[in-house]
Amino acid sequence: MEFTGHRQHRDATAPRGDRVSELTALACGDAELGAGAHLRCTGKGRKQRCTPLTKPTARLLQRWVTDRRATPGDPLFPNRAGGRLSRDAVADLLAKYLPSAAKSCPTLAAKNVTPHTLRHTAAMALLHAGVDTATIALWLGHASTKATDVYLHADMALKERALARTAPRPARATRYRPPDALLSFLESL
Template sequence: MAQRVLAMPSKRYLRRPIDFLTPTEVAALLAAPDLNVWSGRRDRALLLLAVQTGLRASELLGLRCQDVVLGPGTHVRCQGKGRKVRNTLLRKETIAVLRTWLQERQGQASEPAFPTITGTVLSHDALQYLLNKHLAIARRHCTSSSGKRVTPHVLRHTLAMDLLHHGVDRSVIALWLGHESVETTSIYLQADMKLKEDALAKSPPLMPVT
C-alpha cells in the first residue's frame, strides 16, 4: 500500500504570477496617508518600513519600539519564521521618518512600535484595512495599480523585485527576506522574465518575419 502511494505522481499546481508595485505606485501609496493626523503619520512610517525592508506582516506587527535601533548601523530587528532573529539595515529616508515617528510615539521599549489608537498591537485585518484605505487614495493619482490585489505580502514582493532590478544577487535577496533557501527567490526571477517577455512582445520586429 505504501509503495502504491509513493508511486502516485505528485499533483502539479499552476503558480499565478506574483503581484508587486512599481516605483511610481509605491510613491503614490506613500504619499496617500494624511500627515495632519496621528494615524496618518503612523501609517506612513509603517508602509515605508514595509516597502523598504520586505518584512512579513507578522514581523511588522510584532515590532516593539526597542526593535528599531537608531544610531550607528541603524537597523530594525525582527523575529521571523523558526523564531530566527534577523537585522535589516535602513535607508536614510526611512531612518528620518522612523525617528520622527518614535519621538512622537513616546512608547516604552517593550510596547508595539505601530500601535492602535488605544495602544494595542495592530491586527492583520487592521493592517490590510489601512493598506486598502491608502491604496484607494493612491489609485486616484496612479491608476496602474487598480488591477492589482495588494496585500502586505505584495509589499514584500515589491522590495524583492526592486533589489532584483538593481542587480542584487539572489543569495543576498534570500538573506534579506529571511528565506530558508535561495531557491525560494526563483519566483522573482520568473516574474522578471515575464516583464521582459511582455516588453519584447510590445516592441516592433527588427526585420520582417518570413
C-alpha cells in the same frame, strides 16, 4: 512601500519585505535608528535578522517614536488602543491608502494589493536594483535561495536583458586580409 499620509516619498522607501507578522510584532526597542539604522525582527522558525533602513525612513521612525513618547517595549506600529496591530488591521490600512496611491500610480486601482504583495514588490525592487538572490533570500528571511528564485522567473525585464546580452552581435561583412607573415608562412609550405 511606506506611505507617509498623502503621498509616497521615493527616497524614504527602502524595500523592507517583512512579513506582516514580523512587522506587527516589532517593538520600539527593535529599531536602531542611529548610525547603521536597522530593524531587528524574529521571522519564521524564530530566526533573527536585521534589515537596514534608509536615512529618511530612520528619521521618520525616530520622529514617530519620539512624538508618541514610546518606550522600548511599546509596539512600533500600535493600534488605536496602543496594542499591536492585527493582520486584518494592516490589510485595512492598506485598503484605506490604496486609492490615494492609485492617484499617482493608476495601475494600482485594477490590482489586488495585499500586505504580502508589498513583500513581493520589495523582492522585485531589490532584484531590479541588481541585488543577488542570495542577499534577497537573507533580507526576506528565506531558508534558502530556492524560495527567492521565483522572482527571477517572474521578472520578464530581467529575462529580456539577459537574452539581449546573449544575442549575436551583427558582424560587418569585410574581406579577410591575412597579415604578411601568414602569407609568407603559407607560401613556404
